[in-house]
Amino acid sequence: xxxxxxxxxxxxxxxxxxxxxxxxxxxxxxxxxxxxxxxxxxxxxxxxxxxxxxxxxxxxxxxxxxxxxxxxxxxxxxxxxxxxxxxxxxxxxxxxxxxxxxxxxxxxxxxxxxxxxxxxxxxxxxxxxxxxxxxxxxxxxxxxxxxxxxxxxxxxxxxxxxxxxxxxxxxxxxxxxxxxxxxxxxxxxxxxxxxxxxxxxxxxxxxxxxxxxxxxxxxxxxxxxxxxxxxxxxxxxxxxxxxxxxxxxxxxxxxxxxxxxxxxxxxxxxxxxxxxxxxxxxxxxxxxxxxxxxxxxxxxxxxxxxxxxxxxxxxxxxxxxxxxxxxxxxxxxxxxxxxxxxxxxxxxxxxxxxxxxxxxxxxxxxxxxxxxxxxxxxxxxxxxxxxxxxxxxxxxxxxxxxxxxxxxxxxxxxxxxxxxxxxxxxxxxxxxxxxxxxxxxxxxxxxxxxxxxxxxxxxxxxxxxxxxxxxxxxxxxxxxxxxxxxxxxxxxxxxxxxxxxxxxxxxxxxxxxxxxxxxxxxxxxxxxxxxxxxxxxxxxxxxxxxxxxxxxxxxxxxxxxxxxxxxxxxxxxxxxxxxxxxxxxxxxxxxxxxxxxxxxxxxxxxxxxxxxxxxxxxxxxxxxxxxxxxxxxxxxxxxxxxxxxxxxxxxxxxxxxxxxxxxxxxxxxxxxxxxxxxxxxxxxxxxxxxxxxxxxxxxxxxxxxxxxxxxxxxxxxxxxxxxxxxxxxxxxxxxxxxxxxxxxxxxxxxxxxxxxxxxxxxxxxxxx
Amino acid sequence: xxxxxxxxxxxxxxxxxxxxxxxxxxxxxxxxxxxxxxxxxxxxxxxxxxxxxxxxxxxxxxxxxxxxx
Numbered sequence: 001x002x003x004x005x006x007x008x009x010x011x012x013x014x015x016x017x018x019x020x021x022x023x024x025x026x027x028x029x030x031x032x033x034x035x036x037x038x039x040x041x042x043x044x045x046x047x048x049x050x051x052x053x054x055x056x057x058x059x060x061x062x063x064x065x066x067x068x069x070x071x072x073x074x075x076x077x078x079x080x081x082x083x084x085x086x087x088x089x090x091x092x093x094x095x096x097x098x099x100x101x102x103x104x105x106x107x108x109x110x111x112x113x114x115x116x117x118x119x120x121x122x123x124x125x126x127x128x129x130x131x132x133x134x135x136x137x138x139x140x141x142x143x144x145x146x147x148x149x150x151x152x153x154x155x156x157x158x159x160x161x162x163x164x165x166x167x168x169x170x171x172x173x174x175x176x177x178x179x180x181x182x183x184x185x186x187x188x189x190x191x192x193x194x195x196x197x198x199x200x201x202x203x204x205x206x207x208x209x210x211x212x213x214x215x216x217x218x219x220x221x222x223x224x225x226x227x228x229x230x231x232x233x234x235x236x237x238x239x240x241x242x243x244x245x246x247x248x249x250x251x252x253x254x255x256x257x258x259x260x261x262x263x264x265x266x267x268x269x270x271x272x273x274x275x276x277x278x279x280x281x282x283x284x285x286x287x288x289x290x291x292x293x294x295x296x297x298x299x300x301x302x303x304x305x306x307x308x309x310x311x312x313x314x315x316x317x318x319x320x321x322x323x324x325x326x327x328x329x330x331x332x333x334x335x336x337x338x339x340x341x342x343x344x345x346x347x348x349x350x351x352x353x354x355x356x357x358x359x360x361x362x363x364x365x366x367x368x369x370x371x372x373x374x375x376x377x378x379x380x381x382x383x384x385x386x387x388x389x390x391x392x393x394x395x396x397x398x399x400x401x402x403x404x405x406x407x408x409x410x411x412x413x414x415x416x417x418x419x420x421x422x423x424x425x426x427x428x429x430x431x432x433x434x435x436x437x438x439x440x441x442x443x444x445x446x447x448x449x450x451x452x453x454x455x456x457x458x459x460x461x462x463x464x465x466x467x468x469x470x471x472x473x474x475x476x477x478x479x480x481x482x483x484x485x486x487x488x489x490x491x492x493x494x495x496x497x498x499x500x501x502x503x504x505x506x507x508x509x510x511x512x513x514x515x516x517x518x519x520x521x522x523x524x525x526x527x528x529x530x531x532x533x534x535x536x537x538x539x540x541x542x543x544x545x546x547x548x549x550x551x552x553x554x555x556x557x558x559x560x561x562x563x564x565x566x567x568x569x570x571x572x573x574x575x576x577x578x579x580x581x582x583x584x585x586x587x588x589x590x591x592x593x594x595x596x597x598x599x600x601x602x603x604x605x606x607x608x609x610x611x612x613x614x615x616x617x618x619x620x621x622x623x624x625x626x627x628x629x630x631x632x633x634x635x636x637x638x639x640x641x642x643x644x645x646x647x648x649x650x651x652x653x654x655x656x657x658x659x660x661x662x663x664x665x666x667x668x669x670x671x672x673x674x675x676x677x678x679x680x681x682x683x684x685x686x687x688x689x690x691x692x693x694x695x696x697x698x699x700x701x702x703x704x705x706x707x708x709x710x711x712x713x714x715x716x717x718x719x720x721x722x723x724x725x726x727x728x729x730x731x732x733x734x735x736x737x738x739x740x741x742x743x744x745x746x747x748x749x750x751x752x753x754x755x756x757x758x759x760x761x762x763x764x765x766x767x768x
Numbered sequence: 769x770x771x772x773x774x775x776x777x778x779x780x781x782x783x784x785x786x787x788x789x790x791x792x793x794x795x796x797x798x799x800x801x802x803x804x805x806x807x808x809x810x811x812x813x814x815x816x817x818x819x820x821x822x823x824x825x826x827x828x829x830x831x832x833x834x835x836x837x
Contacts, residue, residue: 119804120797120824129791136792142837220837257821260795261786314832315825322835323793330792378837387834526835533832553830596837 022108029749032107037742059085073346090167095408105400110729125396136326140523142378143418145487148425152363154353165380166415169626175407176607181390196609201705208698212595217531218573219592226486232291233282240274248320303571310532345427362438374593379418383599401735424494431464439583440483441671450482477510485585492516581677605706612710615718638696651689
């Protein structure tokens with residue numbers, strides 16, 4: 001291994017070469033802990049040893065419970081302990097290792113929030129506040145959906161992948177992207193790709209990101225449509241979020257500007273009123289008549305809504321709904337965690353189910369390897385986070401060392417959300433789980449059909465009766481719970497199952513169910529709206545290279561045209577998904593996971609090239625390991641989706657089978673029961689198969705260019721980086737959630753200063 | 769047994785909760801801006817609270833930010 005960094009490089013062997021240039025203001029207390037105090041923090045004391053041994057033991061016991069439990073049931077609390085103990089250990093040891101070997105932050109360097117401070121976007125933010133902020137931006141409906149679909153394979157595969165995946169892959173990606181973007185003034189991952197990989201790799205990364213955003217928005221919207229179809233209660237309460245958000249927007253713009261938490265609390269109260277009111281309205285004749293909509297109508301509603309929301313001014317709808325969604329996100333996740341710890345539901349799902357070793361699972365088809373790893377994307381590793389970690393967050397960091405807490409730690413929290421979603425889905429009866437998550441093509445959409453189908457699956461300890469389904473539907477205030485695919489309704493049933501034991505009893509199950517549907521819809525609609533805007537922006541920027549007028553973001557025709565193109569893109573896929581004769585979620589969801597993981601592969605590939613330029617060859621495995629894993633998994637999954645001869649798995653195999661059947665004059669094939677259905681299958685599989693091919697080709701281009709860039713850097717022993725020039729810091733803050741004794745002492749010195757001199761964010765008037 | 773509530777401590781706890789909550793919701797933005805303005809552009813008039821929030825959302829119109837799934 002060659003390890004010979006030149007003087008221009010920062011990062012490898014010994015101290016940061018910029019350190020000598022970074023001479024801090026002698027009138028200020030130190031802006032970084034000195035190395036001695038830094039080392040002292042990590043000295044092992046007997047108390048620390050005892051605590052960490054206890055954490056390790058508890059984690060070990062919990063994992064053994066999960067892995068070797070052969071009883072009828074297992075308590076949910078073991079999932080929580082196994083996850084939390086592993087997170088603590090990974091954060092304390094692995095992320096610390098990455099920090100000392102690979103990222104090597106330097107608190108003597110100012111962050112963009114300090115040297116670019118503008119009081120608006122670049123603002124030094126308290127690390128704990130920024131953690132909440134960053135978490136609210138990365139977490140959404142994704143971690144609530146994937147784990148639920150993957151529960152068909154049993155509890156252990158999903159649990160293992162969520163926890164091990166986040167530690168070695170997802171959190172590493174988030175941390176590195178955040179760190180490298182911070183060193184580049186908060187540049188986006190797309191810009192970094194262009195800089196590091198050149199024109200070909202950069203362009204491929206841009207097109208891949210655009211295509212991936214379209215598919216992600218489409219499938220998230222499909223989840224909402226599936227949750228609201230034939231559900232007057234859900235349609236009413238979710239539609240009410242629009243007037244509520246508009247009211248909040250007007251309140252903030254004209255009545256009381258800046259009173260964000262006040263208006264969020266008002267909005268939240270109105271939301272609760274809308275949920276309660278929705279239950280009453282859905283029971284009236286006129287309410288049921290107006291708000292019972294079929295799924296195609298709802299899909300068109302979301303498409304029209306998506307377009308209007310994305311061209312309306314931000315203050316009217318997006319910003320207030322974003323506040324509401326942040327409020328709900330943090331509130332409901334705390335609630336879910338508390339409820340699981342208090343209720344500790346018993347789980348009677350086997351560690352590995354009947355479908356773990358087969359490829360014909362009714363929820364999502366495909367074998368465990370590789371499809372488990374694309375079904376659960378968010379929660380284990382999510383490429384989409386690279387867009388957030390290289391967006392607002394790096395512009396708000398106070399100190400370089402805090403990137404570990406925000407980036408790595410933030411992702412651990414999302415993983416925990418995924419574990420809780422998994423627990424909620426596992427806590428419901430398995431028969432009900434399969435009745436809800438098998439497509440209507442399999443169950444016929446009727447209670448009798450679902451009972452017959454689920455009982456024919458031959459699942460151990462499952463004996464579904466029609467009463468179980470009708471009683472559950474009645475309790476949660478729905479006409480039917482059969483074939484409510486997409487994960488959201490299952491989570492809602494799981495949540496109402498857990499919560500009703502705590503508050504309100506059976507009579508409250510309907511409320512809790514619709515509360516869960518409401519918050520998932522809220523997260524998804526925010527993601528749809530923001531995703532459309534970001535994609536439109538990227539498209540305008542790209543077209544602007546040819547037609548400069550499009551670069552002007554306030555030129556309305558450009559905005560409308562590009563928004564329409566983006567909405568048409570995801571809207572088309574949404575309609576295909578809603579009308580898919582084979583079910584929709586089960587055929588389209590793998591594309592969501594593949595797309596998200598391929599974006600992760602692209603982000604990791606960019607990180608690999610950057611780390612190689614820094615000359616950190618000895619520790620490149622930290623990035624190469626997750627990169628290789630997600631690349632193999634997603635390329636493998638894509639290839640199966642493209643080439644598998646199994647019609648349940650391969651898009652083209654199914655396409656050809658239906659085409660041949662049509663040519664032979666047949667009128668049904670598998671779950672497609674008419675010529676029109678078969679034609680729809682031919683069309684949908686062609687779209688899905690084409691998208692799979694595009695994704696995999698773009699990703700291979702990006703990864704190849706990244707490997708080439710890495711190889712070149714290795715030949716040269718490192719290359720000059722595209723980092724912003726180092727500027728000395730003149731502020732201080734502790735690195736992690738809790739300040740150590742040494743950090744507290746230093747903080748005390750800073751707090752003793754007069755307020756005016758304490759936070760000397762260097763502004764735009766300072767030359768650098 | 770009702771133990772007596774330590775009011776000053778409860779108030780401090782509530783205040784830090786409120787501070788954290790507002791921070792995560794982004795409510796401190798105007799205060800941060802004022803501080804920045806005072807330090808970097810002394811003698812000039814800062815935007816009023818209303819102007820600041822309008823400017824903030826209007827800038828987002830031309831500079832959209834992602835929200836994750």
